[in-house]
Amino acid sequence: MTVDRNAVQPWQWPEEEWRRLVQRVRAGRRLRPGKWKNGAQVAVALSFDSDHETNELRDGGRSINRLAWGQYGHRIGIPRILALLEKHAVPASFYVPAVTALLYPDEQRRIVEAGHEIGIHGWIHELNSVLALDDERDLMMRSLDTLEKVTGKRPTGMRSPSADFSENTLQLLCDLGISYDSSMAADDDCYELELFGKPTGVVELPFDWVRDDAVYFLMHRFQGLRPYTAPSEVFDIFKRELDGAYQEGGLFELTMHPHVITNRSRIWIVEELITYAKSLPGGVWFARHDEVAAYALQHGVESE
Template sequence: MSDQGTVQPWQWPEQEWRRLVGRVRAGRRLRPTRWRDGARFAVALAFDSDHETNELRDGGKSINRLAWGQYANRVGVPRILKLLEKYSVPASFYVPAVTALLYPAEQRQVVEAGHEIGVHGWIHELNSNLPRESELDLIARSMDQLEKVTGRRPTGFRSPSADFSENTLQILQELGFSYDSSLGADEDCYELESHGLPTGITEIPFDWVRDDAVYFLMHRFQGLRPYTPPSQVFDIFKRELDAAHQEGGLFELTMHPHIITNRSRIWIVEELIKYAKSLDGGVWFARHDEIADYVTRHSAE
């Protein structure tokens, strides 16, 4: 509607709110009856390697916050890789292209350890602020840059800050992505639809309740001070994991190397891994690209 800015939502004609709702929707549910090797449930760990881009994307120049990003490279990622190796657990890392340019050796180490690297924007930009041609250019260049650094072309996408624009889904189709992990219309995986039509792209649901940033991340210049004690965050994540186990579903957990790896927090990840491995019926720890491939081929629906 050309005059949408002056018309209130309750005045929209039905076709307008139906159009808005229908742009990106959850289609058929992709839930297998059993996971790989007969496991009762699956666990997919993700780490968003934002590093310095958290500050840079808004034009920030704070040396203090940039140092926080460097901590992710010097301490965070090595600590994560060591823990994952200890328990033979694979994971997915979503990496802005600027992070890969700053730390190419880190990305190669991640891939060499058997983990996945997916696209996470160029400089952690907000896609909904971009014209279509700019969003397409940045995602395409990010895809190319990650392939150049790691030798492997990414197949998965996570929108920075889960900011999904009107054009994002069409761009993912155009660039040949197999899955996305930015949206949360379900707790099971599902196929994304656009205006009622299936896209062939699998969604691995993301939700802020399973993200460390909402409990720990702060910004000293903006008065943002969320803080939940690590023991309570562990309890939230554990309850989510317990429900996934009970239902035979997927437990997807998103974390950040500059947030979860402090000495008082990294134990959360280790305890969750040990706990998941102790549950009856077995668990399949998998990268997000493995999950997307498996549910697409073994969906019960």
């Protein structure tokens, strides 16, 4: 029985209702390999959400200033990121709203030609949880088709915009043949997603806000969003996350945004992390998210 949640308070829900909500999408078996590719001690998966102007557009915003900030991600952010990745011979994953791809198709082709991955990130950075099933399916399919048309490669992974998952999202991923997701944070390491207690074969490569540059650096002059953490402190947080992953033999996933991390006072964070990771004894495997997900699914062993 499904309860009308608008008619009763959560404490009035029958047990089957809150159990149904909890079990809808659940973390299944953990997929941490005994060793990563080539015997590496830790896997490092860098990612960039190329939101660009869609952060303003998705809410119906018309601020020329904020649209310009989004354009910074294209004009300055992506070139700086690609140059840095090329300098250190490190691959990365880019999650791209379809509208961004349509605005800047050459940017996406350049990313793919450099050996990086492009994954789904919504149509216009919409929130999945407010969409009806048919609308969510339509936008996901249009996003897949658009990215494939622009880049020549069909995406195999998704990061939901703003890490926003609906009750239908996982079933749609299964229906559309998406092999992995990177939107949720039920673990530090990869795990298999379950739908109503049944394994789906879809790998979750965990995202977490503590490893996201936006929570430390975003600013909105009409809202209460103000940067409060110094770049040196953000580097320390990310480095400690990397150290923990290294000690456990796990995964270090980092989420960044071209219009946020690439200011002159911040881009050094990425370079210092790459340099530090390469100095770790025992080896590090820098990989795209699709590569990590595939390796974890094939070689992962559930922890005792």
